[in-house]
Each structure stands twice: as C-alpha cells, then as structure tokens.
Amino acid sequence: MGWAIALHGGAGDIPFSLPPERRQPREEALRHCLQIGVGALQANMPPLDVVELVVRELEDIPHFNAGRGSVLTNKGTVEMEASIMDGRTKKCGAVSGLRTVVNAISLARLVMEKTPHIYLGFDGAEEYAKEQGVETVDSSHFITAENVERLQHAKEASIVEIDYSTHPLQNGTKKVAPIAANGDCQLGTVGCVAVDSKGNLASATSTGGLVNKMVGRIGDSPIIGAGTYANDHCAVSATGKGEAIIRGTVARDVAAMMEFKGVSLMEAADCVVHERTPKGTVGLVAVSAAGEVAMSYNTTGMFRACATEDGYSEVAIWPAS
Amino acid sequence: MGGWAIAVHGGAGVDPNLPPQRQEEAKQLLTRCLNLGISALRSNASALDVVELVVRELESDPLFNSGRGSALTEKGTVEMEASIMDGSKRRCGAVSGLTTVKNPISLARLVMDKSPHSYLAFSGAEEFARKQGVEVVENEYFITADNVGMLKLAKEANTILFDYRIPVAGGACGVGVENPLQMNGLPISVYAPETVGCVVVDGEGKCAAATSTGGLMNKMSGRIGDSPLIGAGTYACELCGVSCTGEGEAIIRGTLAREVAAVMEYKGFKLQAAVDFVIKHRLDQGKAGLIAVSNSGEVSYGFNCNGMFRGCATEDGFMEVGIWE
Numbered sequence: 001m002g003w004a005i006a007l008h009g010g011a012g013d014i015p016f017s018l019p020p021e022r023r024q025p026r027e028e029a030l031r032h033c034l035q036i037g038v039g040a041l042q043a044n045m046p047p048l049d050v051v052e053l054v055v056r057e058l059e060d061i062p063h064f065n066a067g068r069g070s071v072l073t074n075k076g077t078v079e080m081e082a083s084i085m086d087g088r089t090k091k092c093g094a095v096s097g098l099r100t101v102v103n104a105i106s107l108a109r110l111v112m113e114k115t116p117h118i119y120l121g122f123d124g125a126e127e128y129a130k131e132q133g134v135e136t137v138d139s140s141h142f143i144t145a146e147n148v149e150r151l152q153h154a155k156e157a158s159i160v161e162i163d164y165s166t167h168p169l170q171n172g173t174k175k176v177a178p179i180a181a182n183g184d185c186q187l188g189t190v191g192c193v194a195v196d197s198k199g200n201l202a203s204a205t206s207t208g209g210l211v212n213k214m215v216g217r218i219g220d221s222p223i224i225g226a227g228t229y230a231n232d233h234c235a236v237s238a239t240g241k242g243e244a245i246i247r248g249t250v251a252r253d254v255a256a257m258m259e260f261k262g263v264s265l266m267e268a269a270d271c272v273v274h275e276r277t278p279k280g281t282v283g284l285v286a287v288s289a290a291g292e293v294a295m296s297y298n299t300t301g302m303f304r305a306c307a308t309e310d311g312y313s314e315v316a317i318w319p320a321s
Numbered sequence: 322m323g324g325w326a327i328a329v330h331g332g333a334g335v336d337p338n339l340p341p342q343r344q345e346e347a348k349q350l351l352t353r354c355l356n357l358g359i360s361a362l363r364s365n366a367s368a369l370d371v372v373e374l375v376v377r378e379l380e381s382d383p384l385f386n387s388g389r390g391s392a393l394t395e396k397g398t399v400e401m402e403a404s405i406m407d408g409s410k411r412r413c414g415a416v417s418g419l420t421t422v423k424n425p426i427s428l429a430r431l432v433m434d435k436s437p438h439s440y441l442a443f444s445g446a447e448e449f450a451r452k453q454g455v456e457v458v459e460n461e462y463f464i465t466a467d468n469v470g471m472l473k474l475a476k477e478a479n480t481i482l483f484d485y486r487i488p489v490a491g492g493a494c495g496v497g498v499e500n501p502l503q504m505n506g507l508p509i510s511v512y513a514p515e516t517v518g519c520v521v522v523d524g525e526g527k528c529a530a531a532t533s534t535g536g537l538m539n540k541m542s543g544r545i546g547d548s549p550l551i552g553a554g555t556y557a558c559e560l561c562g563v564s565c566t567g568e569g570e571a572i573i574r575g576t577l578a579r580e581v582a583a584v585m586e587y588k589g590f591k592l593q594a595a596v597d598f599v600i601k602h603r604l605d606q607g608k609a610g611l612i613a614v615s616n617s618g619e620v621s622y623g624f625n626c627n628g629m630f631r632g633c634a635t636e637d638g639f640m641e642v643g644i645w646e
Contacts, residue, residue: 090574090605096545097443116506117537117544118573122418122443124543210438216445217438218417225552225576243439247411249552252576253583260587 001199002291002309003041007033007054007192009064009303011239011283014317016300023317026303029061030315034305037194038313047194047235048086048109051204055082055105058190059206062144064303066190067103070142070208072151073215078142080104080208081222083119084112087201087230094222097122100136101129105206108222110134119222142208154212189221191228191237191285197309199289201235203228203251210242220245225252233258233289234265240282240299248277254286269294324636325362326620327521329354329375331385332514333567333610334504335628335644344644346384351632351642354378358521359634368521368529368562369407369430376403376426376531379517383465385630388424391463391535392513393472394542399463401425401535402549404440405433408528408557408616415549418443421457422450426533429549431455440549463535474511475539502627504608505537505568509627513538516548518555518564522614524636528562530555530578537569547572552579560585561592563613567626571607575599581613591615596623 009030037054045053059067070078082104083094093112096119098104107129111120120128129136189207205228207221219242220227227238229251236251245251250272257268265288273282273296283297285304293306300318307313329351358375366374380388391399403425404415414433417440422428431453432441441449450457502509516534523529532555534548546569547554556563556578563578571577580603584595592615600611600623610624612631620633632642 092574094545115541117541117546118570119545119550120541120543121545122543124541127543128541214436214438214441214445214449216441216443216448218415218440218442219438223440223550223552224573225550225579229576243437246439246551247413249556249576249579252552252579256579256583256587260583 001197003194003196004287004291004293004306004308005034005037005041005050005192005194006285006287006293006295006304006306007037007058007190008237008239008283008285009058009190011297011299011302013280013299014301016318026063027315027317029063030303030305033057034307034313034315037192038307041194041196047196047200047202050194051192051202052084052105052109054192055190055204055206056103059103059105064190065208066206068142069144069147071211072143072147074212075215076151077215078139078208079215080142080206081218082108082204082206083222083224083228084108084204085202085224085228085230087203087232087235090231092118092224094119094224095121095125096218096222097216098125099139100126102135102137105204107134150211189227189239191239193230193235193237193285193287195235195287195289195291199232201230201232201287201289203230203235203237205237225249227251229255231255234286236284236286238282238284239302244277244281248272248282250277250282250284254284265292266294269296273298323526324618325522325524326614326618326633326635327355327358327362327371327519328612328614328620328622328631328633329358329379329519330564330566330610330612330622331379331517331630333624333629334509334512334514334608334626335630336509337502337627338510347630347644348642350382350384351630355632355634355640355642358519362521362523365524368523368527371521371523372519372529372531373405373426373430375519376517376533377424380424380426380533385517386513386515386535387517387533389463390465390468392515392538393464393468395539396542397469397472398460398542399535400542401463401533402545403429403531403533404549404551404555405429405531406529406551406555406557408559408562411558413439413551415440415551416442416446417545417549418543419446420460421447423456423458426531428455439551468513471511471513471538475507478508478511479539504626507538511538514566514630515546515569516554516566518566518612520562520564520612520614522562522616522618526616528557528560528614528616530557530562530564532564552576554578556582558582559616561613561615563611565609565611566629567609567624568607571604572609575603575607577603577609577611581611592619593621596621600625
C-alpha cells in the first residue's frame, strides 16, 4: 500500500523519429506535472484534489491536446471537454463544448459539487462558468500555431477521423489514417489518476478532442465509464480514438474486470487494451486501491509518467526497448 | 430459447396519485408501441430498425417525456437527447441539445451511420440534422400545456428544495403535495419520468437498444443526462441490449446499462439475475429502472423506485404491459 499517481499526455501514432525539439519539452512537462502530483500526495492532499491540480497543469501546457494547445474543430475553433470522478463516493462531473474556460477540469468539478447535475455542455456550460466566476479568456488563448497547421494539413488531405473498420461511409470519402506533416498525430487527451495510502481513488481527463472534428462532436473524455472512471477498486483515465473508447466503455471495463473476474490491475488494463479494443486506438493510465500502477497502450506510443510511494518513478513515450 | 423479444419503457418514477385515466392512456400507448415492434419483427426487421421505429413512435406521442411532450428546461424550452446502439458490432450514435429535430433517435442513428463520430450535440448536431435533411420543426412543437404547468410547479418546489442532497425537513413544499416521494430532487407529482426506450433481440439473436428523452423538468440549459451516454442509459453488445431510466446521476455513476452486460459477461449471470443484481446492488441510494433483452430471446426489467411504465413481449406469444410492481 502507499500512494501512487499516473498521468498521460495522449496516446497515438507518435513516431520514433519525433525530433528532440518536439520530444524534450513534452518529457519536461510530464516530469514537471508528475512532481506537482507527487508533492501534493506527499502533503496528504486528497486524490480528487491531486488529479484536478495535475490536469489543470497539463491543460495550461500548450504541448498537449487540452486547454491551451487543444486541437481545432473543422471551423478552426476550440471546443474543450473534461470529466472527473471521485472513487470513494462515485460522484462525478463533466463538461463539453467549452470555448473560453481556461480550466475545463475545474468546471467539471464545480458541476459535480455545486449543481444538481453531472454534465453540462456548450452554451449552458459557458453560462454556468460565467455565473460561477471561473477564469475565462478569449478563445484565441487556446489556439497554437502548431494546431492551426495540423488543421490545415488535415483539411488539405481531406482527412476526417474515421473508425473505418466499422463506419463504412457511403459518400466515398477516402479512408486514410491521419499523419500530420511533422509526423506527430496529436491524438488524445491528458489525464491523471491517483490513490492515497488509504486507498481513496480519483480520476480526471481533459481534451480538445479530435483534429478537424465536426463542431459539436463529443468524444470519450467527458463520458463517465469511457474516458474516466473511478470506484473503490481503481481509477482509470483513457486516451486515443474517442469513438473506440466509447464503444468499449474502456475505463469502466478495467474496473469491471478487476471486480467481477478478480484479476489484477495490470491484467485488467492489458486485457482491455490488447484484447478488447482495436490496435492503434487506445491507451490508459490506472492505479489500484493497493497502490499499483498500470500504463497500457496499443498505439505506437503514449506520453506518460508515474510514481509510487516506494520511490519508483518513470517518464516515457514509447515502450522500453 | 431463441426467438425475438422486445421491451419498451416510458420512464421510471411514477406519481402514485396518477389519475386512472392517465394510467390507461399510458398502457394503451405502450401496447401500441409493442404491437408496432412485434409487427416489424414478424416481418424480419432487424433489431436496430425496430428499436428506432418504436422509439420514434414514443417520441411522436406527447404522453411521455421525449420528443413531443418533453420536460422543459428552466428557460421553458425543450432540449432533447438520445442514443442508439447496435449490439452486433457495438456501433453507437448519440445526440444532445436538440431543439428542432422532430425525432432525436433517428438523428442519433444518422450520427452512427453517416458521420465519422459517435456523439454530436447542440448547434453542431442541429447543423448536421439540416445537412442530413431530417425533419425539423419549431421548438414550440415539442412543448405541451401540461408541461408548461409542471414547470411552474417545479420552480415553486425548487425554491425550497434546491439541493436535493439535503434532506427535506417537514413536508411543506408549497406544492400541496401530500406525498413526500421525490425523484431527482422534485416532488413526484411534478417529476416527468424521464426517458422512453426500447430494447430488442431479433430472430437472428442480434440485440439493440435505444433511449430518448427531454430530460429533467426545470433542468439547467445545457444539462446532459444519462440517456445519450453509452454505458449509462443505453448499451448493447453480443449478449444483451439495455435501456435505463430514472435518476440520471445514479445511472451515470453506476454505468448501469453496461453493468448488466458486464455481469453477464464476466460473472456468467443470465439476464434476469443480471438485471436483479444491478438494480439491487448498483444503485446505492439512487432510484432507477431498466429494460433488457438477451441474445437467447429473454426479456426482463427491474426498478427500485415507484413504478415504471413498461411493456414486453416474446415470440412465443407472451405479452405484458404494466406500471406498478
């Protein structure tokens, strides 16, 4: 037993050839966020507060697809979404379609704690944010040059994210997996899971969504049971192709396997990722009540970091060779 | 074993003082919808087509809380949501925040079949609807006089009962309700049982599920409930199809629809045992109900609250419509 924390900055087709100037800032950022989380756990901060704190930090960093640095819709705008869940009480909160809220994860938490609802979206969510006086800025704050370029490239290649194994489109659209000009796909999300030494668990996930997505598209990140889940067995945050994560109820499935089949965290995470979702679509981080950590993915790589109370820590992108 | 089966619901959490005439109307509507589904199944329609067909019928009738007859937001408008899932490949589609689309469940199906995504909401969903040429109407079409009256009562009740997690002291709530029963923070007399749904297993053993709703009376604009959330309000896989109704928070936290399937898959429970387990053990203090079918032609339902409008039928001729225990 003991505390444990894991966080991710997105899973996807992250090429091994990722140049140092794109790799190092992200590794630094993961290290930085891990330190913040570890410090908070060492100071006995409740896991729910820890995951919110870490995800806020990830949202503020422009290198990941959440908050600042969010990918753009097909209209060049940002629409951010997030969810948070407290494993101890199973209370949860979620938001979608945010355009001006600086920290989506914190608004999700407010929805959980201050409204009679769980999930608010779009105009209603923005209105609520203003009522609550949370920090909002002009939408342009979230948009980075990298993402403008990504969107441009996606449009030029007429790429729409298609789960082409199960969505045969009738209109003859070319089915091609998106690879941006600089080779890095920027799929996914950011997320954090944490457990304290008493076994209290929490999970939080936040994202800008899918490059060139339709306005109004909601992915897995704000959906409890898909992108985020926590109960008294484990806490899970998933990343990857939203549509696959939704169908696979990925986060819930890890917990369900532990609960109903009695398998370990690692076995459950590996089974869900490698046997129950299509290759190249998902990654996740998870911690168990006993303080174990799992970070599984079936994509080329996943920006990730973790640490446990016994002193282990790791920051990585690809599998250990 | 085998053969088709169908179940429909019109929402869980029913006012025990519901006038007999309204109860009759509800049973007639449920019967009519069941017969529509049965007829389609006898003509070899697929489970997916049948659930959409039946839910469209429920949406078009103003009696239940979906499509026309939807509960109203705090602003007096209608915001509808729905989801549909095809068990054979677990394809799914969902929509939220619709204000002009006549049949939300059909738009959810189009999201599944004709868009690269699984879930579209608010203005983006409305835009997609127009591009797809689905039938759209003015928001007023969905609003009934009954619900305008209910909204007023709900607002009066809520000025005293805003945070429903705080237990109500005494019984006075300004609404003249003798019964202290509550659902989702509202006195049961002003609560519009959320959601309609249909689950079907067809002659080939394929399952599907569909759920549609106007949501919670007096909800905040932008509030999304459990009905469009795959795994919460709706779920279908190779083994079963499930549609839930009741307190959205409880259904979401409990990932209720997925839970029935998970218990069947991971613990080997049969359908009825899975439904009973989930209702008994997965709802904590929440109140909800669900209908379910299995790939072996069984149909089942369960609820832990006061009543659920439901009906079910199987190929061997069994048919039942009910409201109470």
